Amino acid sequence: MIRVGIDVGGTKALGVALDPDGVVIAEDRRPTPRGENSLAPLIDVLVELSSSLGVEGSLGIGVPGLVTREGVLRAAPNLDGVADFEVGRLLSERLGHAVSVDNDATCATVSEWQLGAAQGTDNMMLVTLGTGIGGGLVANGAVQRGMNGFAGEFGHMVIHPNGPRCPCGRRGCWERYASGSGLAMLAREAATGRRLRSVVEHAGGDPQDVRGEHVMAAALEGDEDALAVIDDFGRWVALGLSNLTNAFDPEMFVLGGGLAAGAELYLEPIARWYGELLYQPHLRPLPRIEFARWGPLAGAVGAALLPGL
C-alpha cells in the first residue's frame, strides 16, 4: 500500500508517498496559505497534495505546534489563525478515511526511529536543532506523547535561570543557547574587538548581523575563532542532552533540524562535551549521538508512518 505523509511548515506543505518498503516514490509541495482565513485553503491544499501523491486510505499529517492526542492543533506560532484547529477531523471528512495528525518533531522522531538513524532501537530521543529546539522520544518501543500529546518540548527546559529572555516569556531556555539562534547569539557575544573578524566579514561587516550560517561558513574555512564558538555551542547542546539522559536514559540521540546540514562541524564538539558532562559515564555504555538521515523529508516521511503506529 502507498502511504502518504505531509509536513505542514510555515512556508510550504511538503508531501511524500512511500512504497511498502519505505522508499520515497513521490514528492510534491505547495505553498502554505497565509493570512486571515487561511485554514480552509490549507485543508484544500492538503486534499490536493494527498490526491496528487496517490493517497490510498492512509494519510498522516505533521504540523508545527502543540497537537493533542486527538489530532487537534492547539496553537502554532508559524501558521496564521491557528487556534484549536481540528485538522484531522476536517481532513478526514473531506477524504472519507481516517487521518493521523501529530507534531512535526514527533513525525521526524518516527522517521528516524522506523527508517533512519535509530532503526532497531527501543529507546531514543530526537532533538531538532533549528531556529529553536523541538523533539520527540521513543521509550520501551513506543512513541511517548505524554498526557496531552505535548511531550518533547525540550527547547524550553530552563538551563540557566538568569540567562537571556526567551520569546516564551522565561529566561535561559535551552534553545536560547543550543539552537541556530543560540549559535548566532554566542557568536555575537564573542564578536567584540578584533575577535571573530572572519565570521563578521561573512555577515557583511556588522557583528549584529551575525547568524549561525556565518559562523559555519568561517568555521568551514578553518577560522579558529569560529571553531571556538562552535565548541562553546557544542557544550550547550551537550548540557541539554546530558540532562535528558539523566531523566530518560535513552540508547541514542538523533540530532535533526536545520543544523544537521553542518553535522561534520558540530558532531565532534557535541560528543566530546557530552562525555564530559554526563552523570556517571563510567557506569553505562555512552548513548550514541548521530545526526538525522532524513533531512528536510523527515517530517513528511514520519507523517506517512503515523497511521501504522
Place this chain on the structure above:
Amino acid sequence: MIRVGIDVGGTKALGVALDPDGVVIAEDRRPTPRGENSLAPLIDVLVELSSSLGVEGSLGIGVPGLVTREGVLRAAPNLDGVADFEVGRLLSERLGHAVSVDNDATCATVSEWQLGAAQGTDNMMLVTLGTGIGGGLVANGAVQRGMNGFAGEFGHMVIHPNGPRCPCGRRGCWERYASGSGLAMLAREAATGRRLRSVVEHAGGDPQDVRGEHVMAAALEGDEDALAVIDDFGRWVALGLSNLTNAFDPEMFVLGGGLAAGAELYLEPIARWYGELLYQPHLRPLPRIEFARWGPLAGAVGAALLPGL
C-alpha cells in the same frame, strides 16, 4: 498471596508484607550491615527479613543506586563495598524463587502509582526531595526505566551552569537547589547580617550549621525570613518540575522523600511558581502536584509490587 518488599537503605533494611488488597499486614526492619565484606551479611539480612515477613514466592527489593534492568546494583554511594552487586541473582539462589530488584526511587514511584497519590493515572512522575533528588516515571501506563535502567536521575539535571559544585563533579545540578541540602544552602546564603535570626537560632547560633529542618522549624512558627527562603526554594523545585513537564508532559507529579514531612509548608509555593514557570500553561490542564502518601514505607511497598509489573 502475600507480597513482600524490602527497601535497603544506608542505615536500615525495611520490609513490608502486603495482603492481596495492598494493605500492609506486617513490617520489620534490620540494621544494614556496614564495612568491608558487608555484602554477604546483607544477603543474610534480606533472607531473614523476607522469612520473618512470610514470603510466599514473590519478593521485591529496592536498593539505593543505579540498578540495571537485570537487577544488578552497579554502584551505591550509601552502601559499603557495592560495585556490580548481583543482589537479585544471589538472593534468588538462596530463596529458590525469582526476586525483582529495582532502584529505591523507582519502587517509590510504583507505590504511589499503584496504591498512592497517583492511582489511576497512566502518566506520572515521582520526584523525591531528600538529601538529594531522585525519581521515577510512568508513561503510557508503564514504568519507564530507560535503556540501562537508569532513567529518573532528575537531581543531576543541570539548571545553572555556573551554580554551586555538585558532588557528582558538575555545577548547578537541580539537587543543589531543590533538595534538603539545597534548602539549607539557600538559608545559609540568606543568613547574612541580621537576616534569618530565628532560623539561625534554631541551628544553635551559627549560620553555617543551618540545615533544612531549622528553616522548617522557623517557618512553622511563622517567621517571615524563613518563609521567604521556602518561597525561593519552591521556585527552584518548580523550575525543575516545569523542565520535566516540557520533556514528558505528565498528568501529575508526586513529591516524596524526606521533605514530604513538611508538605503543608512547601506545596503552596511550589504550585504557585510552577504555574508561573510552565511553558504555555493556557494550552493544557495544569498537571497536578501532590505529596506522596506512603512516606517512609514507599520504597518497601513499591518493592513488594515489582514482581507483578
